[in-house]
Amino acid sequence: MTIGARVLKTGMAVALAIYISGLLGFPSPLIAAVASIFTIQPSIYRSWQQISDQLQTNVLGAIVALAALRLFGHTPIAVGLVCILVILISIRFKMESTIGLTLVTVVAIMEAHDAGYDAALSRFLMVLTGMGAAFLVNVVIFPPRPRKQFSEQVHHAFDQLSLLLRTAISNEMKEQVFNAEKERLHGTLRKLDERFSVFEEERAIRAVSKAARARQLLVSKGMIKALQKGSDLLEIVEEHYFAAPGAGEWAHQFDRHIEELTKYHEHILLKSEGKMKANAHIEPEEEREAKLAAQLTVYLGEADEDRKRLVFVASAMFEYAYHLRRLEKLIDQVQQRDS
Incomplete structure (x- = not known):
């Protein structure tokens, strides 16, 4: 304690x-x-x-x-x-x-x-x-620093999410442990919402500070949204992936794609703190994502109704990727404006 x-x-x-x-x-x-x-x-x-x-x-x-x-x-x-x-x-x-x-x-x-x-x-x-x-x-005494505390909470939530996403498809973690970790993640996300509320309430005095703070709030909202979409992906994998017949055929591709998204998410957080090189290309290849979508389309055209469960998983992955790309663009815009 x-x-x-x-x-x-x-x-x-x-x-x-x-x-x-x-x-x-x-x-x-x-x-x-x-x-x-x-x-x-x-x-x-x-x-x-x-x-x-x-x-x-x-x-x-x-x-x-x-x-x-x-x-x-x-x-x-x-x-x-x-x-x-x-x-x-x-x-x-x-x-x-x-x-x-x-x-x-x-x-x-x-x-x-x-x-x-x-x-x-x-x-x-x-x-x-x-x-x-x-x-x-x-x-x-220990004056509150909402921005720093929010950033620490984001990293803590990402560490928990990353562990769960990297083992979701491979199913390597014991079910009891996985569920316990997922509950901790949900608790962390709730605390993150509370921390954001405190951060949002803080007042900036100068007009320049107010503008910078407003941009930082937009980025913070994007960070929370990305974490929530990653958490949603976990739920959908658990509900639909293992119930779909032939899901094992897609295990490697799904696992690899989620791994790439997790790495991309980590790099975005590093970029937001100015720890990445200016010319570093961190976004996953969109061609690979398009190829996966095309292969799934062909696969789902082969009758079995339960195969459509994989659509939910793929859709959740693509939505997670969409919000990560959106967050990166927002960070780029804010950093260019503040520089």
Whole structure:
């Protein structure tokens, strides 16, 4: 089990919130610590957005709590009704992520009813302290680098996909191991989508940076699409290839073609990082692809209905190749524009 940066930063944020609470003389660091836990996010932009949203809903929650104390007093029913109202307000303003901490603020303020407004203000300041501590830790300690993290995740997904594609037709891997690796690949692709969302949210300040970032996002989307098409090819091979009669006759050609596509995919990723020579020709021969399509056409004309299953496999290979070529052209265009 590995300890990620976010786990470490959560612990550090809690420790900093407790330390600052002691310096400021708060009676208890609990509220500040809870606030710091809610504020830690996977990117600086999300942390800032979280603080902005939390500040708005917590101020509103504090006002509602104080008004309710004035009108209804401190009763369990009043606290429950105020919590319901705050939840509805947060949902109305599309700030659902702030509900947890806002409710902590509401309950903390209403629970301090006997101590007066000074205690209510003190507890609100505890919340702000925890939020500030979390944001400071997120910016200073291991600051998130979405682009680098996305690139690492792409390579990780490709390594898993490459292993599975190279053994899909030859069927060399144990079925149990193959299925386990495929599940890991699906999990990695889901995480990659999440990582892209974080990357997409990051804001560029200068106009030039915004244009470059927009081009990088296009390339990133293409990378995800290519990986998804490779994953789709795996599923189709498993479902249709081995069920087609005479599939063994095509094992060498299909296996070789997938091997070439896998190598092409790897070279594209290297090219995107500027690691390939400018004049390197990395695209597979289209003539070989056309020849395979022609041979399959002749083969499928020989009656047996189940032979058509091979069409699905070939179609998935060609679509994978199409998206790889599209990705390479996009990378070429972006690199020419940025150079």
